[in-house]
Amino acid sequence: xxxIKYLEFSADRVNKRLASWLASKPFVHPELRKAMLYSVxxxxxxxxxxxxxxxxxxxxGRAADILDAACAVEMIHTYSxxxxxxxxxxxxxxxxxxxxxxxxxxxxxxxxxGDGLLTDAFxxxxxxxxxxxxxxxxxxxxILSFRAGAAGMVSGQAADLExxxxxxxKISRKKLPGLLNYIHRHxxxxxxxxxxxxxxxxSGRFKxxxxxxxxxxxxxxxxxxxxxxxxxxxDKKKLGKSGSDSKNKKLTFVSLYGLEKAKKMADKYAAEALxxxxxxxxxxxxKKRALRELAVFSLRRDR
Amino acid sequence: xxxIKYLEFSADRVNKRLASWLASKPFVHPELRKAMLYSVxxxxxxxxxxxxxxxxxxxxGRAADILDAACAVEMIHTYSxxxxxxxxxxxxxxxxxxxxxxxxxxxxxxxxxGDGLLTDAFxxxxxxxxxxxxxxxxxxxxILSFRAGAAGMVSGQAADLExxxxxxxKISRKKLPGLLNYIHRHxxxxxxxxxxxxxxxxSGRFKxxxxxxxxxxxxxxxxxxxxxxxxxxxDKKKLGKSGSDSKNKKLTFVSLYGLEKAKKMADKYAAEALxxxxxxxxxxxxKKRALRELAVFSLRRDR
Numbered sequence: 001x002x003x004i005k006y007l008e009f010s011a012d013r014v015n016k017r018l019a020s021w022l023a024s025k026p027f028v029h030p031e032l033r034k035a036m037l038y039s040v041x042x043x044x045x046x047x048x049x050x051x052x053x054x055x056x057x058x059x060x061g062r063a064a065d066i067l068d069a070a071c072a073v074e075m076i077h078t079y080s081x082x083x084x085x086x087x088x089x090x091x092x093x094x095x096x097x098x099x100x101x102x103x104x105x106x107x108x109x110x111x112x113x114g115d116g117l118l119t120d121a122f123x124x125x126x127x128x129x130x131x132x133x134x135x136x137x138x139x140x141x142x143i144l145s146f147r148a149g150a151a152g153m154v155s156g157q158a159a160d161l162e163x164x165x166x167x168x169x170k171i172s173r174k175k176l177p178g179l180l181n182y183i184h185r186h187x188x189x190x191x192x193x194x195x196x197x198x199x200x201x202x203s204g205r206f207k208x209x210x211x212x213x214x215x216x217x218x219x220x221x222x223x224x225x226x227x228x229x230x231x232x233x234x235d236k237k238k239l240g241k242s243g244s245d246s247k248n249k250k251l252t253f254v255s256l257y258g259l260e261k262a263k264k265m266a267d268k269y270a271a272e273a274l275x276x277x278x279x280x281x282x283x284x285x286x287k288k289r290a291l292r293e294l295a296v297f298s299l300r301r302d303r
Numbered sequence: 304x305x306x307i308k309y310l311e312f313s314a315d316r317v318n319k320r321l322a323s324w325l326a327s328k329p330f331v332h333p334e335l336r337k338a339m340l341y342s343v344x345x346x347x348x349x350x351x352x353x354x355x356x357x358x359x360x361x362x363x364g365r366a367a368d369i370l371d372a373a374c375a376v377e378m379i380h381t382y383s384x385x386x387x388x389x390x391x392x393x394x395x396x397x398x399x400x401x402x403x404x405x406x407x408x409x410x411x412x413x414x415x416x417g418d419g420l421l422t423d424a425f426x427x428x429x430x431x432x433x434x435x436x437x438x439x440x441x442x443x444x445x446i447l448s449f450r451a452g453a454a455g456m457v458s459g460q461a462a463d464l465e466x467x468x469x470x471x472x473k474i475s476r477k478k479l480p481g482l483l484n485y486i487h488r489h490x491x492x493x494x495x496x497x498x499x500x501x502x503x504x505x506s507g508r509f510k511x512x513x514x515x516x517x518x519x520x521x522x523x524x525x526x527x528x529x530x531x532x533x534x535x536x537x538d539k540k541k542l543g544k545s546g547s548d549s550k551n552k553k554l555t556f557v558s559l560y561g562l563e564k565a566k567k568m569a570d571k572y573a574a575e576a577l578x579x580x581x582x583x584x585x586x587x588x589x590k591k592r593a594l595r596e597l598a599v600f601s602l603r604r605d606r
Contacts, residue, residue: 036453109461126444
């Protein structure tokens, strides 16, 4: 199966499960449910679930058995977008081609929808995936909470805010590459790492975690470099967002290094990622190809 | 040990563990860490951890073994206060006698501090408590995510916002008691229930969960009724918050029923709670007394 088909297949499963789980969950306040379903149903590539599936399959599992874990990662990703778009944060009006959550439901409900998605990601992960051994589920949830939490994605967003309008700031230029790396490592790479690490952990092959982790880190950094490049080069309609990074004068690969050097750096990360994956001795070499193709696709994308 | 000593003992352990865990956690952005530590260190009775300890001890455990789980519940409680205080929500300036998180760190960082505390609660719960069996930890985390999530506390907050300025709304008066019950059940009782249910789950006595749950629900409802009463009767300095519920014209026991009837209802819930606990046959009857005293204390408090 090629990468596009793999993504479509994953997205279809994840979309259906997420929508039905959230729609049928008891006790949920009706407006809150609407706000959560709105952002979860707003599309997106569902790259993180696909990476988790591919990682799990590489270690001998069947994707269908970890559908709830894959949905959990996508819920965390979605919550982070809802909170990042808030007026107090990036103040974005458009996301995936649709008005952002707070534009439709108001700020208070958007904050709560994010909180709900974040918490319920753990609820689905911990209560679902019944075919997976408790120790493996526990390990996967531990990874998710670490990568998404204050040691991970949340700190990435905090650093991103710190670096806003970096050109006017008194940060020494020497320190900017380190700050940029911190932002991208945590804001983006951490959840890409979580996805593949969880796939590995759910299979019980804990010994392979370090290698998968190194590969996923490079994929994550490259993914964000490509994102920065697309933020200035891509057709805004195709991208489905308003290119607020350049508007907000954010610290990005492009704003720091310029477009050409950013492209070269993205290529370098991509090459390093594939080199690591090719050196991985764990797992099924045939299934590994799917993970490789997914990584290549996500790093060569145009939106 | 009487209730005050039990609370002091619990608070002391929880405060120390929370502060040291958050202070030593690697990779955390320095400003984010400050914002998280600020709200975690702003005091509070630490009632929920104490209720978890007492419930766990009633089922034969040693409180020290579930310190991380107790901290997790307090982190979730703290995050909910940080987000509830935001300008888009209750817009409170004062919490536990100190400026609220967004007043000190700004709105963006307060949102992130809340997100970090919420996510890291799971991180601490899942990576810690090593003496507890994986199945029991998994069950406890499942309970926490369910009670704190969209089927629980987050929906309580959504309903609370819906009911704001209820007097001007076109909600039929007949529907208000049901709405008030929904708010209190989810916004307050759910996390009190989570605390005691988790204590029970961590001990592995899953069969006793329903009884503990019913008891905790009544304690939670009574606790909120008392809170509503104190919001209008107590010394604001002693209470350490600004009494925003009456300012915001919130739907509360007092605004709906008046002070006298609210007091009678609180007494009724308290009596029902104790009746349920007295009928519980599970657990150690001597240790059960600590839980009873804690409940009575929290329902008779003056702040």
